[in-house]
Amino acid sequence: MTDVDVIIVGAGPTGLMLAAELRLAGARPLVLERRPEQGKTPKAHGLSGQILDLLHYRGLLDGVRGLVTDPVPPHRFPFGGVHVDLTRFEEPPLKALSVRQQSLERLLEEHATGLGTEVRRGHEVVGVRQDEESVTAEVRGPDGTYEVTAPYLVGCDGGRSPVRAMAGIGFPGTTYPEVNRIGQVKIPEGLTVHDDGDIETPELGRIKAGFTRTGTGVFALGSLTPGILFIQTTEDDPGEVDDDVPMTLAELGDSIRRVLGGDVPLGEPVRLSRYQFSARQAERYREGRILLAGDAAHLLPSTGTAINVGMSDSVNLAWKLAAEIQGRAPEGLLDTYHAERHAAGARALLQSQAQVALRRGHDEAAEALRSVFQELLDDEQAARRLSAHVAGTDLRYPMPGSGHALAGTFVPDLALETDQGATSVAELLRPARPVLLDLAGRPELSELAEAAGVDVHAAKAEDRPADVLLIRPDGYVAWAGDADTEGLREALAAWFS
Ligand SMILES: Cc1cc2nc3c(=O)[nH]c(=O)nc-3n(C[C@H](O)[C@H](O)[C@H](O)COP(=O)(O)OP(=O)(O)OC[C@H]3O[C@@H](n4cnc5c(N)ncnc54)[C@H](O)[C@@H]3O)c2cc1C
Incomplete structure (x- = not known):
């Protein structure tokens, strides 16, 4: 049970x-x-x-x-x-x-x-x-x-x-010693931001936007939102980062001092976070x-x-x-x-x-x-x-039964015209069901798909990439072709029958 x-x-x-x-x-x-x-x-x-x-x-x-x-x-x-x-x-x-x-x-x-x-x-x-x-x-x-x-x-x-x-x-894999600390902070008094994004600090002078590498790490500076500075430091740190311990402004300030050798004034934080990198699978x-x-x-x-x-x-x-x-x-x-x-x-x-x-x-x-x-x-x-x-858009999964260029790739969002009016691939995939898209009136292929429990939609598309597309619920093309019933049969048997 x-x-x-x-x-x-x-x-x-x-x-x-x-x-x-x-x-x-x-x-x-x-x-x-x-x-x-x-x-x-x-x-x-x-x-x-x-x-x-x-x-x-x-x-x-x-x-x-x-x-x-x-x-x-x-x-x-x-x-x-x-x-x-x-x-x-x-x-x-x-x-x-x-x-x-x-x-x-x-x-x-x-x-x-x-x-x-x-x-x-x-x-x-x-x-x-x-x-x-x-x-x-x-x-x-x-x-x-x-x-x-x-x-x-x-x-x-x-x-x-x-x-x-x-x-x-x-x-298996590697955990890298570098720790990244990120702060998005309001621009504080005593700090000038130049038109090109560089900043001017009382202690360190001008610091350029982008990456500043020093012997102890990397300081990155940018801005995604007007009035907010994006700051990141990267240093090697032998300890393990605990995601549950919140980052503080003081921790970011200390890290900046270690990397740049002096203080950068920091305004009120909008977001503070830290992370360590691993490559494991x-x-x-x-x-x-x-x-x-x-x-x-x-x-x-x-x-x-x-x-x-x-x-x-x-x-x-x-x-x-x-x-x-x-x-x-x-x-x-x-x-x-x-x-x-x-x-x-x-x-x-x-x-x-x-x-x-x-x-x-x-x-x-x-x-x-x-x-x-x-x-x-x-x-x-x-x-x-x-x-x-x-x-991840260049992924191509192996698909039995089809050598078509689209087979195994993520289906493009084609604009479609059906008897019920205009629609699109995106709309047809909303219920996450397998779909056979018949773009050239191929009833013999549609019948095969229906028998395998696949939703069949007949439609017209301006730039038809193939006569028929068999699309999995995850949006990947399982089969594409024209009159090849054997190929479609093989694909249906592999994925849906
Ligand atoms: C500072 C930081 C910045 C990041 N920035 C980005 C970014 O910009 N873009 C991006 O794509 N990724 C980013 N990531 C990575 C991203 O956060 C993760 O890849 C994502 O959280 C993974 O999602 P998940 O659902 O697989 O695992 P998690 O989000 O880790 O969720 C796992 C869940 O399982 C729960 N859990 C664990 N053990 C148990 C248990 N025994 N019983 C019940 N529940 C349990 C945990 O409490 C947790 O809620 C960032 C990570 C960090 C730390």
């Missing part, structure tokens, strides 16, 4: 997104979160990459846009101490929004609970055991300890993941009935992309897990979660570790490397390619 379909451990962005996607797929998740209320320490302030398109496809992007804090669109992003300038692109190849993690989590929780998810806060998972039929979590709640049983349990419980440890899954994302997603599965040593990778894990996993629980999954479907998302995590690690190498060197050779890299990024094609790598 099981109590729910899926136990989700952790109510961060990964766990909440997974819960909502499972509900859309008709499964019953239960979210268990050890904190009685949302953590107060500021974490992410940026949401970027492919997940923004996916949120658009689920009808959530307008809500996320409503949370944006900094009015200046982030058309530049740092890549290991080098600036990637995207202002020359009409449509930036890496989309990003300044959104506070706490606000994002509140929006996702509302979405998940609105779809019928139960989120239990103050309930810590302290033990996990599994057998061939089910997995049981031992939970310490406000009224004592109890057990919950489900066919599957997913550890979305962050970088230190107790679930990962209890499942015996290794987490779980050896496997599945151990029997226990799965991992988000930071529990991977830690990336760069800013701005971790939530993208974590929430994308959830979207990839949910429909497969629901199909498995509902007894309609083809053989091996759930194992494609590890195959696809472990490879995606490894690719995200590749670019973020390259950033570590670019960022960490302080000698002339390292400066030369950064200069050459910066020069290469003046080339539009190079900037586009790097942006796509960081965004």
Whole structure:
């Protein structure tokens, strides 16, 4: 006997997104979160990459846009101490929004609970055991300890993941000694800001906008919001950072003094945070009935992309897990979660570790490397390619039955004309169902798809990329082609039958 379909451990962005996607797929998740209320320490302030398109496809992007804090669109992003300038692109190849993690989590929780998810806060998972039929979590709640049983349990419980440890899954990699401290502070008296963004301080004189490297670390200076300075220090620190201990203005001031050798006056803080980088990936994302997603599965040593990778894990996993629980999954479907998302995590690690190498060197050779890299990024094609790598938009999953260029890629948001009027790929994917999009009147293919439980939509598109597209609930094209019924049959059997 099981109590729910899926136990989700952790109510961060990964766990909440997974819960909502499972509900859309008709499964019953239960979210268990050890904190009685949302953590107060500021974490992410940026949401970027492919997940923004996916949120658009689920009808959530307008809500996320409503949370944006900094009015200046982030058309530049740092890549290991080098600036990637995207202002020359009409449509930036890496989309990003300044959104506070706490606000994002509140929006996702509302979405998940609105779809019928139960989120239990103050309930810590302290033990996990599994057998061939089910997995049981031992939970310490406000009224004592109890057990919950489900066919599957997913550890979305962050970088230190107790679930990962209890499942015996290794987490090899490196924790780097550098600690980053960030302060967004009001401009105080006694400090002049020049038109080019440089600042003038009484003790240290003029400090340039951008990166100042010294023998003890890096001082970064910028501004995203008028009247607010963005300051970051990076120093090697042998101790381990505890995310639950709040950063203070004094701690930032001390760090600046160690890096620059003097004081920078700091105004009232708007946001203070600190983080340390690790490059780690779980050896496997599945151990029997226990799965991992988000930071529990991977830690990336760069800013701005971790939530993208974590929430994308959830979207990839949910429909497969629901199909498995509902007894309609083809053989091996759930194992494609590890195959696809472990490879995606490894690719995200590749670019973020390259950033570590670019960022960490302080000698002339390292400066030369950064200069050459910066020069290469003046080339539009190079900037586009790097942006796509960081965004995760260059992922291509292997797809049986189709050699079409679109197969395995994220489906573009085509404008569509149907008998019922104008629509778009984004609208068709809102319910998170598999879709066969017939753009050329191919009833023989539509019938095959209908028989496999796929929603069929006949439509016209101005620039038709293929006659027919078979789209998975996570937005990836499972098959594209014309009259090849055998290819479509193979794809349907692999993903949906
Ligand atoms: C200062 C800072 C700045 C950052 N900036 C960015 C950024 O700009 N962009 C970006 O994309 N990422 C950023 N990150 C990374 C981002 O915060 C993480 O990638 C993200 O929180 C991971 O989400 P998650 O849901 O996988 O895990 P988490 O957010 O860590 O959530 C895990 C949850 O599991 C709970 N939990 C743990 N153990 C148990 C248990 N035994 N039982 C029940 N619940 C449990 C925890 O309390 C927690 O709520 C930043 C991180 C920090 C620290």
